[in-house]
Amino acid sequence: xxxxxxxxxxxxxxxxxxxxxxxxxxxxxxxxxxxxxxxxxxxxxxxxxxxxxxxxxxxxxxxxxxxxxxxxxxxxxxxxxxxxxxxxxxxxxxxxxxxxxxxxxxxxxxxxxxxxxxxxxxxxxxxxxxxxxxxxxxxxxxxxxxxxxxxxxxxxxxxxxxxxxxxxxxxxxxxxxxxxxxxxxxxxxxxxxxxxxxxxxxxxxxxxxxxxxxxxxxxxxxxxxxxxxxxxxxxxxxxxxxxxxxxxxxxxxxxxxxxxxxxxxxxxxxxxxxxxxxxxxxxxxxxxxxxxxxxxxxxxxxxxxxxxxxxxxxxxxxxxxxxxxxxxxxxxxxxxxxxxxxxxxxxxxxxxxxxxxxxxxxxxxxxxxxxxxxxxxxxxxxxxxxxxxxxxxxxxxxxxxxxxxxxxxxxxxxxxxxxxxxxxxxxxxxxxxxxxxxxxxxxxxxxxxxxxxxxxxxxxxxxxxxxxxxxxxxxxxxxxxxxxxxxxxxxxxxxx
Amino acid sequence: xxxxxxxxxxxxxxxxxxxxxxxxxxxxxxxxxxxxxxxxxxxxxxxxxxxxxxxxxxxxxxxxxxxxxxxxxxxxxxxxxxxxxxxxxxxxxxxxxxxxxxxxxxxxxxxxxxxxxxxxxxxxxxxxxxxxxxxxxxxxxxxxxxxxxxxxxxxxxxxxxxxxxxxxxxxxxxxxxxxxxxxxxxxxxxxxxxxxxxxxxxxxxxxxxxxxxxxxxxxxxxxxxxxxxxxxxxxxxxxxxxxxxxxxxxxxxxxxxxxxxxxxxxxxxxxxxxxxxxxxxxxxxxxxxxxxxxxxxxxxxxxxxxxxxxxxxxxxxxxxxxxxxxxxxxxxxxxxxxxxxxxxxxxxxxxxxxxxxxxxxxxxxxxxxxxxxxxxxxxxxxxxxxxxxxxxxxxxxxxxxxxxxxxxxxxxxxxxxxxxxxxxxxxxxxxxxxxxxxxxxxxxxxxxxxxxxxxxxxxxxxxxxxxxxxxxxxxxxxxxxxxxxxxxxxxxxxxx
Numbered sequence: 001x002x003x004x005x006x007x008x009x010x011x012x013x014x015x016x017x018x019x020x021x022x023x024x025x026x027x028x029x030x031x032x033x034x035x036x037x038x039x040x041x042x043x044x045x046x047x048x049x050x051x052x053x054x055x056x057x058x059x060x061x062x063x064x065x066x067x068x069x070x071x072x073x074x075x076x077x078x079x080x081x082x083x084x085x086x087x088x089x090x091x092x093x094x095x096x097x098x099x100x101x102x103x104x105x106x107x108x109x110x111x112x113x114x115x116x117x118x119x120x121x122x123x124x125x126x127x128x129x130x131x132x133x134x135x136x137x138x139x140x141x142x143x144x145x146x147x148x149x150x151x152x153x154x155x156x157x158x159x160x161x162x163x164x165x166x167x168x169x170x171x172x173x174x175x176x177x178x179x180x181x182x183x184x185x186x187x188x189x190x191x192x193x194x195x196x197x198x199x200x201x202x203x204x205x206x207x208x209x210x211x212x213x214x215x216x217x218x219x220x221x222x223x224x225x226x227x228x229x230x231x232x233x234x235x236x237x238x239x240x241x242x243x244x245x246x247x248x249x250x251x252x253x254x255x256x257x258x259x260x261x262x263x264x265x266x267x268x269x270x271x272x273x274x275x276x277x278x279x280x281x282x283x284x285x286x287x288x289x290x291x292x293x294x295x296x297x298x299x300x301x302x303x304x305x306x307x308x309x310x311x312x313x314x315x316x317x318x319x320x321x322x323x324x325x326x327x328x329x330x331x332x333x334x335x336x337x338x339x340x341x342x343x344x345x346x347x348x349x350x351x352x353x354x355x356x357x358x359x360x361x362x363x364x365x366x367x368x369x370x371x372x373x374x375x376x377x378x379x380x381x382x383x384x385x386x387x388x389x390x391x392x393x394x395x396x397x398x399x400x401x402x403x404x405x406x407x408x409x410x411x412x413x414x415x416x417x418x419x420x421x422x423x424x425x426x427x428x429x430x431x432x433x434x435x436x437x438x439x440x441x442x443x444x445x446x447x448x449x450x451x452x453x454x455x456x457x458x459x460x461x462x463x464x465x466x467x468x469x470x471x472x473x474x475x476x477x478x479x480x481x482x483x484x485x486x487x488x489x490x491x492x493x494x495x496x
Numbered sequence: 497x498x499x500x501x502x503x504x505x506x507x508x509x510x511x512x513x514x515x516x517x518x519x520x521x522x523x524x525x526x527x528x529x530x531x532x533x534x535x536x537x538x539x540x541x542x543x544x545x546x547x548x549x550x551x552x553x554x555x556x557x558x559x560x561x562x563x564x565x566x567x568x569x570x571x572x573x574x575x576x577x578x579x580x581x582x583x584x585x586x587x588x589x590x591x592x593x594x595x596x597x598x599x600x601x602x603x604x605x606x607x608x609x610x611x612x613x614x615x616x617x618x619x620x621x622x623x624x625x626x627x628x629x630x631x632x633x634x635x636x637x638x639x640x641x642x643x644x645x646x647x648x649x650x651x652x653x654x655x656x657x658x659x660x661x662x663x664x665x666x667x668x669x670x671x672x673x674x675x676x677x678x679x680x681x682x683x684x685x686x687x688x689x690x691x692x693x694x695x696x697x698x699x700x701x702x703x704x705x706x707x708x709x710x711x712x713x714x715x716x717x718x719x720x721x722x723x724x725x726x727x728x729x730x731x732x733x734x735x736x737x738x739x740x741x742x743x744x745x746x747x748x749x750x751x752x753x754x755x756x757x758x759x760x761x762x763x764x765x766x767x768x769x770x771x772x773x774x775x776x777x778x779x780x781x782x783x784x785x786x787x788x789x790x791x792x793x794x795x796x797x798x799x800x801x802x803x804x805x806x807x808x809x810x811x812x813x814x815x816x817x818x819x820x821x822x823x824x825x826x827x828x829x830x831x832x833x834x835x836x837x838x839x840x841x842x843x844x845x846x847x848x849x850x851x852x853x854x855x856x857x858x859x860x861x862x863x864x865x866x867x868x869x870x871x872x873x874x875x876x877x878x879x880x881x882x883x884x885x886x887x888x889x890x891x892x893x894x895x896x897x898x899x900x901x902x903x904x905x906x907x908x909x910x911x912x913x914x915x916x917x918x919x920x921x922x923x924x925x926x927x928x929x930x931x932x933x934x935x936x937x938x939x940x941x942x943x944x945x946x947x948x949x950x951x952x953x954x955x956x957x958x959x960x961x962x963x964x965x966x967x968x969x970x971x972x973x974x975x976x977x978x979x980x981x982x983x984x985x986x987x988x989x990x991x992x
Contacts, residue, residue: 015538019515026518031733034715038730042511049545219530234534237527 001062003075009059010082011276016050018233025239028225040105044098051097055090074279077461081278084157091140100137103130104406111404120375120393127403128371131364134408138365148365151409155285156416158463161362164412167419167478168355174482176385178489179348181496182336190332192320197249205316206242206256209309213295213444215240215260216267227343227401228255230262230292235271235280238263249317250333251344254296261295262288264448268456279459285410286464287455289417290424297347297418298425298484299447303330304439331492338386340395348485349386351418356381357400357411365408420468422481424451427472497558499571505555506578507772512546514729521735524721536601540594547593551586570775573957577774580653587636596633599626600902607900616871616889623899624867627860630904634861644861647905651781652912654959657858660908663915663974664851670978672881674985675844677992678832686828688816693745701812702738702752705805709791709940711736711756712763723839723897724751726758726788731767731776734759745813746829747840750792757791758784760944764952775955781906782960783951785913786920793843793914794921794980795943799826800935827988834882836891844981845882847914852877853896853907861904916964918977920947923968 001009023043031039053059063083071079110126138147141154149160207222225241232238240259245251265282274280282288299305310329314321321329336346342353360377363369369377378397379390390396402410428450429435438446454471468476486495497505519539527535559579567575606622634643637650645656703718721737728734736755741747761778770776778784795801806825810817817825832842838849856873859865865873874893875886886892898906924946925931934942950967964972982991 011537012541015534015541018534018538019519019542022518022522023515026522030717030719032713032715032717032735034712034732035730036732038511038514038732041507042514042730045508045511046515216530217528219528221526221528223526234531234538236534237531239528 001058001065003066003069003071003079006059006062006066006082007276009053013050013053014234014276016046016053018237020046020050021231021233025223025231025233025241028227028229029223029241036109040102040109043105044101047101048094048098051089051092052094055086055092060086060090074274074461077459078274078277078279081460085278088141088154091142092137096137096140100133100406103133104404107406108401108404111398111401115394115398118392118394118398120397123398123404124371124374130403130406131371131408134406135365135367146362146366148362148409151365152412153409155407155410155413156464157284158465159284159286159412159416163465164358164416167476168358168412168415170478171351171415171419171481172355172385174478175348175351175485178482178485178495179336179338179352182489183494183496185492185494186328186331188328188331190328190335192324193250193332194247195249195317195320196246197317197319199244199246201316202244202246202249202252205313206252209253210240210256210260212442213257213260213264213299214448215263219267220263222256222259228259230259230266232266235275238266254300257300258292258296261292264295264451265291265456268448268452269459270457274459279461281460283455283458283460283462283467284464285413286416286420287467289413290420291417291451291455293414293418294421294424294451298421299439299444301334301347302436302439304436306330306333307440308442334488334492336489336493338388340382340386340388340390341399343399347418348489351415352385354411354415356385357402358415361408361411416464416476419476419478419481420464422484423468423472423474423477424454425484426480497554497561499562499565499567499575502555502558502562502578503772505549509546509549510730510772512542512549514733516542516546517727517729521719521727521729521737524723524725525719525737532605536598536605539601540597543597544590544594547585547588548590551582551588556582556586570770570957573955574770574773574775577956581774584637584650587638588633592633592636596629596902599629600900603902604897604900607894607897611890611894614888614890614894616893619894619900620867620870626899626902627867627904630902631861631863642858642862644858644905647861648908649905651903651906651909652960653780654961655780655782655908655912659961660854660912663972664854664908664911666974667847667911667915667977668851668881670974671844671847671981674978674981674991675832675834675848678985679990679992681988681990682824682827684824684827686824686831688820689746689828690743691745691813691816692742693813693815695740695742697812698740698742698745698748701809702748705749706736706752706756708938709753709756709760709795710944711759715763716759718752718755724755726755726762728762731771734762750796753796754788754792757788760791760947761787761952764944764948765955766953770955775957777956779951779954779956779958779963780960781909782912782916783963785909786916787913787947787951789910789914790917790920790947794917795935795940797830797843798932798935800932802826802829803936804938830984830988832985832989834884836878836882836884836886837895839895843914844985847911848881850907850911852881853898854911857904857907912960912972915972915974915977916960918980919964919968919970919973920950921980922976 020043023039023046027039063079063086066079067083107126107130110123114120114123134151135147138150141150143150146161152159152161152164210222211217219236220238220240223239223241224243226243228240228242230238230240240263242252242255242259265288269280269282271280306326306329310326336348338349339345342350345353356378359381360374364374375393375397382388382390382396428447431450432446435447438444455467458467462470464476468474489495516539519535519542523535559575559582562575563579603622603626606619610616610619630647631643634646637646639646642657648655648657648660706718707713715732716734716736719735719737720739722739724736724738726734726736736759738748738751738755761784765776765778767776802822802825806822832844834845835841838846841849852874855877856870860870871889871893878884878886878892924943927946928942931943934940951963954963958966960972964970985991
């Protein structure tokens, strides 16, 4: 197989993944209820077809041969990453892939039902075989020190506990130091946050912001789903979803900007040039999350951004907003308060939610705890870290879909991404003194250009660690995030 | 392969077809514009995978072996139909299937662009290679008398020109005899037909009718598309689309009821029991069309139906409708008038549109005319049969998507279906004296039950001809349609 024959093969696999992506996009947006069991079959079948086509011996041979050829830099990256992917995937049998896919469908259905009934124990039974499969998967994939490392590596190549543990421990200490010492500076009424704003008004407003920040609707679209997500079908088709609560406009707003950040990255990758190849793909989920968090928190929740947008929000949303000053609005959308639900957490407490999950996953995959232990541990940690009693499984251990999807090892990428986002912002501001001004003028191209040059155009050339090094000359660090937090929230609160 | 192993294989192929169906549903409803070229690749790939899995030698061997085994009646039907399908498909190489799929995508894109530019000659160039491919396909598939027969058979197993020609010639004579001799009985103002009715009001009204006639929204959904269609993804997922014109409420109304008729058939087939097998499928496109035409014309355009629904339409749509009497409304929605666009034609002229296309297709596939001859022939026939000058390609030879899709042989099923629909109505009324009463009470279950017993439950057990025989003791005939037409339109018009 020549390089270009290999690329053809990879493009075919990419076409299969496009169909898979559409099947799951549809499942989360428009699929009728009675279609669920058939949908699981379809996904399982296409997953194993894609797997088979990739791990075929001729692909392995081609990769071995091409490593010795004289290729350009991008091609070398593609062959190198494909080789790594191949070595990971070839360890899994088609049978295992199919079994895992079927198992995930079942567990997901059980999660939907258990969550509705607020019944952890029913879900726990369904989760047990999936946890067994994930432990088995960790063994099959292999690891140096801890089975959880094998799963972490799937979402963020190169990540492992030895890398994450010290970062998380520094972050936890720093966060608890801030969150436990916050005292209100202002006594204000923030009830306008739950003012009624009609769904179609919110929708239009969100779409306008997406267009402003540069999301290309000719190569994508936005729909509604229970859990917002970004999904790539092809270089010309990168979709996002959002959700709308007519009594909480901020729900849709942050989710649209967040997914918009993911989508800008996907639309900014060299997807056409390297169609089917790793250079057309994101560097990993932590880097992906750095993009969404960057746009959501560092842009969308910034004061300068609202200097630009608040007048038009007042005009569009009218009613209670007309009497609210920008400063009050800004403080309201940046309130810090421990809460039970991760997706509704503020920028600081959010990471305590993540650490709880990370700590549980490590032990679960290792086998030092079992599924039946999760709920008590969960509730204990919410009490310890956030000072909250968990009143129901729905707002507790059943809140996230990730475990039902078999996505153990996924959660830490949210926090690593946030750390990277803060580091990006720090670097960006050190290179451009006028970022606040640009935001006040809704001028996002300087930011997009910087991201394009430093992150997007590299595809999978570099992992999280090397990207940070190249971008800032430093490893991924906790301090930019902590100093951003102290500065931002110190202006809103007293920090004792 | 045992019977049940074969069924497993067919279910897998069915899962591939489900993904294909979703890809095309999405293409017509939500796909962003820049996704088109990648979508074509995805469809071509899955089409050839499905083809390969079906024509594999072990399937042929299994079919041969199973024909000799002791199977129940349904199983025998399944093996018999699969054998016929297999023998048709095995003649096509994977290469041919892929080439055809890619060619269709290209021609379809060209049609969309040419139609926008109102430019037949640009489309003609794109159509030529596809016509060549379809001629080649006819030769590969084989035929007794005429190459067009090989294509007719794809949409309606067992249909051919020897069967259709005499029916069409009798129908043409009868239709021209009616349409050329109509004279208005009433002098009324029908401009209320273009009253403004907001899209969401129309939508809700249409959904209510769909629920009333029995369409199951838990196993389906309705969306908007340029051309309305019905598509089956799986036994639990049978979708329809409609279109809305705020200045022509009837556009959405008929399309919803029409597609609803197709969907009732699909939802009524024994799909779960025979998942993956021919017994879960429709008897052919003419029988399919008999269902949509039956609901659209014999139910939806009937006086009794509007006795039931008109008061609520007046209430919902308000405005100009409040002053219009039921009788006037009924005559307005049943106006007979030659027009240029097939999909907007009345119940009578509609079939002249079909015959024009049928006559052109026969010659085109045979090679007695070429693509460059189509436009003149088209315009000449519209003048001869409908007395109309064609002012633009858009309203003329570029109006239909069928040729761009390579669907030569498809059009006649619309007319055969209409004939069958009239025969169904005649038979239904002879067995149940109270059909009008049922309609006046929005009681559709007696009709659904009859269709279920006489048509739906048989899957592909019988073709159009045998179904008619079993149902009415007679072949498919023209006379029920003509006598229905004379009676219905004789009440609205003078017929000289």
